[in-house]
Amino acid sequence: MREVVRFINKYDPGKFPEDFSYPDVIQMGSNENPYGPSEAVRKAYMESLDMIARYPKADYHELKEAISSYIKFPVECIAVGCGASELIQAVCNIIIEELDRVVIPMPSYTLYAIYAMLRSASISFPVFERYDIDADRIAEENPKLVFLCSPNNPTGNCINEKVIRGVIESSEYVVLDEAYTEFSGESHVELVKDYENLIVLRSFSKYFGLAGMRIGYAVCSTDLADAIEKVRLPFAISYPAAKTAIAAINSRDYYETVRMKIVSERDRLYHELKKIEWLKPYPSEANFILVKVEGEKDIVERLGEKGIIVRDAGIMGLDGTHIRITVGRKEENNRLLKVLRELE
Ligand SMILES: *Cc1c(COP(=O)(O)O)cnc(C)c1O
Numbered sequence: 001m002r003e004v005v006r007f008i009n010k011y012d013p014g015k016f017p018e019d020f021s022y023p024d025v026i027q028m029g030s031n032e033n034p035y036g037p038s039e040a041v042r043k044a045y046m047e048s049l050d051m052i053a054r055y056p057k058a059d060y061h062e063l064k065e066a067i068s069s070y071i072k073f074p075v076e077c078i079a080v081g082c083g084a085s086e087l088i089q090a091v092c093n094i095i096i097e098e099l100d101r102v103v104i105p106m107p108s109y110t111l112y113a114i115y116a117m118l119r120s121a122s123i124s125f126p127v128f129e130r131y132d133i134d135a136d137r138i139a140e141e142n143p144k145l146v147f148l149c150s151p152n153n154p155t156g157n158c159i160n161e162k163v164i165r166g167v168i169e170s171s172e173y174v175v176l177d178e179a180y181t182e183f184s185g186e187s188h189v190e191l192v193k194d195y196e197n198l199i200v201l202r203s204f205s206k207y208f209g210l211a212g213m214r215i216g217y218a219v220c221s222t223d224l225a226d227a228i229e230k231v232r233l234p235f236a237i238s239y240p241a242a243k244t245a246i247a248a249i250n251s252r253d254y255y256e257t258v259r260m261k262i263v264s265e266r267d268r269l270y271h272e273l274k275k276i277e278w279l280k281p282y283p284s285e286a287n288f289i290l291v292k293v294e295g296e297k298d299i300v301e302r303l304g305e306k307g308i309i310v311r312d313a314g315i316m317g318l319d320g321t322h323i324r325i326t327v328g329r330k331e332e333n334n335r336l337l338k339v340l341r342e343l344e
Pocket of ligand 1 (some may be wrong): 031082083084085086109149153177179202203204205211214215216
């Protein structure tokens with residue numbers, strides 16, 4: 001086995017309701033969409049059943065056409081994969097040579113490091129308080145590849161466009177992970193038209209609520225999109241997954257309604273959390289809220305005992321105890337708030 005594999009920490013997928021022995025566990029740990037699929041998505045999934053004995057058509061042209069109409073970008077600039085996760089891996093595979101400098105500003109998503117390590121990159125993890133990125137500091141590293149995330153997981157804030165441009169202009173390649181962009185209302189995908197070295201990653205797991213179907217896409221130059229398509233798994237997206245993704249794009253009214261509910265609940269939850277003295281929530285533009293917990297050390301376990309799953313956000317760049325709470329449905333958020341208030 002390669003030595004590097006021993007140094008890689010396993011990706012932490014968090015806890016699942018099945019891990020608990022009682023019913024009514026609420027999942028607020030994985031940033032999923034708490035609302036079910038649209039009627040059209042349900043129907044597309046059911047109708048695709050008869051096709052599961054067949055391989056999906058590997059060019060995914062119909063899916064790319066739908067994505068193209070959604071983001072208003074040409075099909076040639078789109079590559080698809082088994083979740084944005086596979087695209088993170090694909091980008092590492094097409095760009096990183098041994099000992100290339102990869103910069104992963106922290107605190108951020110932990111998956112970037114796993115695939116960069118597998119390419120034997122030389123990785124640096126500059127810490128920016130509250131993920132307030134300083135483009136000049138990144139430029140000093142002379143990076144081959146930088147991973148930016150906006151809105152960032154787990155801090156929830158966006159990077160402003162001037163900073164993104166600054167990083168792109170001083171790096172050979174930049175990945176901008178926009179898995180949560182719909183919740184912020186400000187995508188920077190248009191920058192792909194200005195910069196050939198930018199790869200924007202998107203996902204169907206969050207806004208479109210298809211985490212279990214595994215669909216993601218990259219938007220970038222035709223050259224990079226072709227390269228990604230070459231190295232990803234040949235049939236990365238199942239037929240039902242591709243069909244449901246297309247149906248989701250065609251159910252925009254439904255998902256917009258859901259988004260508005262989540263955004264208004266997020267803002268309400270933030271203000272209610274703020275009133276709890278020992279909690280310090282960060283403002284968020286995503287569908288989750290990062291919260292600093294003062295004093296209370298085993299909060300994740302104590303919420304678990306009450307049937308509420310939140311994510312322990314103990315990662316590099318976050319000192320002290322932090323938890324990340326996914327915005328749920330109104331009644332779920334109320335149950336969480338009630339339990340938190342009683343923990344005082
Ligand atoms: C959830 C998430 C992804 C990707 O999810 P997929 O389910 O693989 O599409 C990518 N980046 C960040 C920051 C995420 O939180």
